[in-house]
Amino acid sequence: MAERRGRNVRDVRRSNRSLLLRHLYFHPSSSRLDLSRATGLSAASVSSVVAELIEAQVVIESGALESDGGRPRILLDVAAPRFQVIGVDVGETRIRVERFDLGLTELARAEIPMPQGREPGRCAPGDVVAGVAEGLAVVGLPDPDSGVRVLGIGIGVPGIVAGRPESVVHCQTIGWDAVPLEALLREVTDLPLFIDNGANTLGQAEMWFGAGRGVSDTLFLLIGSGIGASVMLDGVAYRGSSTSAGEWGHITAAIGGRLCRCGARGCLEAYIGAESIIARYAEAAPAADAASAASEEDALLRILAAARREESEQGRAARAVLAETALHLGVSIGNLINLFNPERIIIGGWAGLLLAGDLLPGVREVARAHALRHPFSKAAIEVGRLGPDAVALGAATLPVARFLHTAGVGPRSH
């Protein structure tokens, strides 16, 4: 128990350097005095650490503020253009690769469709690696002579990421069992790799730039074709003892209930995921036109539209299916509130964003009825702000987070 190592006097500097850099990253254009006040460090210490960061070209003086009666403040900023990161979103149907600068301004992007194998929803690890390699080639790298350093590649995948130090990916729904993705990808790149669950990376993006800003205990619910969740405790993703925490999709919502694509019965995903909503509607209203939809997104939009048509048979069927979805989502959110006592619950994913418009009030009410009063009153249930395409953005935050943590003195080739 409590086997943390003893602290060194140099750890103090490391910790303070990282603290100042993080503050500067999330509060751009601060002066040294701002930093001093925000962190509690003395002005002398801030001066000293900032000088070091400027010396290392991690921070730059970016201007000065108009004076109001004294010496003007010199504004500091992270030297965002000098560092770049790459974010990858491995989806079941396509791979998206984006290149960003340190400030996560997008510089280039590529989208590679996945070859659909014999069985739908199954993709070979080799195809994913090839797709990532192709995407990396398209987005390119900065000119090696420019002095720009690429910090690493963050990758969001639709499965459980386990194993240390080499990441291994499990995903029952697409048939991956202990795929050594990190080792496979190392064949196509030398850059540091940061692999995480896609729900986690999307949640991370919302924490940094979306509905989770400044909140520490947050649950991010990703509702797409299937569903997943990311548990953010104390501002960072909680991973559990073997990095698979937050597997929300396959908790049992109804014993002996509907068959799920994972093979079990009564999984929550079989009531909330878009695939299941579409299937349930097709069962309830066989004559409906949803089957002819071009995509899942299109099909879900048609169901939402049908639900608004008062008198038709299909309207009744659509309303029943959506009501069942809202009921299960609300109950599950109530349960999560009791278990985790979060400050905020964020609903995201492409289906979640589509559904939230019509369903959110009902979901809130069901959650209220099924949660204890006290924790419910502290939990805000909100909709994600970033859209479903932020998985790559969130993945790119992973190398950035490492950089901020090490304050640029990590393993560098310098």
Next chain:
Amino acid sequence: MAERRGRNVRDVRRSNRSLLLRHLYFHPSSSRLDLSRATGLSAASVSSVVAELIEAQVVIESGALESDGGRPRILLDVAAPRFQVIGVDVGETRIRVERFDLGLTELARAEIPMPQGREPGRCAPGDVVAGVAEGLAVVGLPDPDSGVRVLGIGIGVPGIVAGRPESVVHCQTIGWDAVPLEALLREVTDLPLFIDNGANTLGQAEMWFGAGRGVSDTLFLLIGSGIGASVMLDGVAYRGSSTSAGEWGHITAAIGGRLCRCGARGCLEAYIGAESIIARYAEAAPAADAASAASEEDALLRILAAARREESEQGRAARAVLAETALHLGVSIGNLINLFNPERIIIGGWAGLLLAGDLLPGVREVARAHALRHPFSKAAIEVGRLGPDAVALGAATLPVARFLHTAGVGPRSH
């Protein structure tokens, strides 16, 4: 985000002092060299810090090890007899108060029955305060001239403990809403108070001295008349944003299901708690003798015995009720494994310990069938080792934990 304060060079000393003291507490009779090796601190630093702790009379030299060819090791120990703590278990039917030394060796105990009010299961806050005061008087305090310092009183209560800095207790089942227990108790004692949920304190006891030793991510499930849980992440209780995390009893196990004593329908407690088991058996086998049992414990024992009688009507009813209980417990454990990815799940509480003998294999199997393969394979489902009476012991760990954290330099009257 990340608004931690800057670190000081004196924080290093504080942190190392606490680290060494904690190590010494959990690994008694270590030498300075043992400490150095275990913490990574240099021998010089260990010497210096230990000298300080000895000077402060927090640590003593307690002997020497036989030499094996060189200077013998001097053994160090925490000066346990110089410090005492008090643990209180506030139950629905009785209050237990125990006095311990720092090593949590019991020195005195008292058990005060609670006056049963008009409605069963409702107890007035005033009665609790009076009961605690009476218990404190019985266990007494050390002689003021002895130099023994009492670090504080830890209190485990059956409800949600919220509020800072003054603890306020909510409990829907016994009718407490925002009871300012800390303020009320301050009327009867001047000692520092540490109030927490009883499931948390019992879980804490298991973490320090029972089935959770050395494990960091653990869920402790308390099954008594009602049920509760304690979520231990990274070795300490996770409390959520407003300290009510782990409210496992009133998550919804079946939508529109059995009526729970909290007023909602389908709560897990209505399927797993001893009160519900007894009620369900009484419904299924009205002729049974369980109703005449002297206590809930007695009633549950009779149901377990009935279930073992092959051919009787009552045996079938008992088996059906217990099977339903095992099913819901297993499903819920499977869900918790998916969500939290714990290293260990510990079943405790008086009813949990009684049930585990017969039900555990079935519960494990159900959990396996309802959890994802990967996280299930990492989670051990075990039975608590400390018995149900360790709530007071666990409560007493709270002031001890604070003492170890501050290494004896906290707010002292010295």
Next chain:
DNA sequence: ACAACTTAGTTCGTGTTCCGATTTAACTTC
């Protein structure tokens, strides 16, 4: 126009702290 303010940032001396090297302490073994 120039002194008097005002605010931002730097420099410097001081006190803590950990650490490596060396020394001292306390044994055993030959």
Next chain:
DNA sequence: GAAGTTAAATCGGAACACGAACTAAGTTGT
């Protein structure tokens, strides 16, 4: 009793944050 061995203490050096004093770079008032 000399040599060897292991444990612990001591000492000087380096890293660090901090407070106080100081410098820099403006505005304001007369």
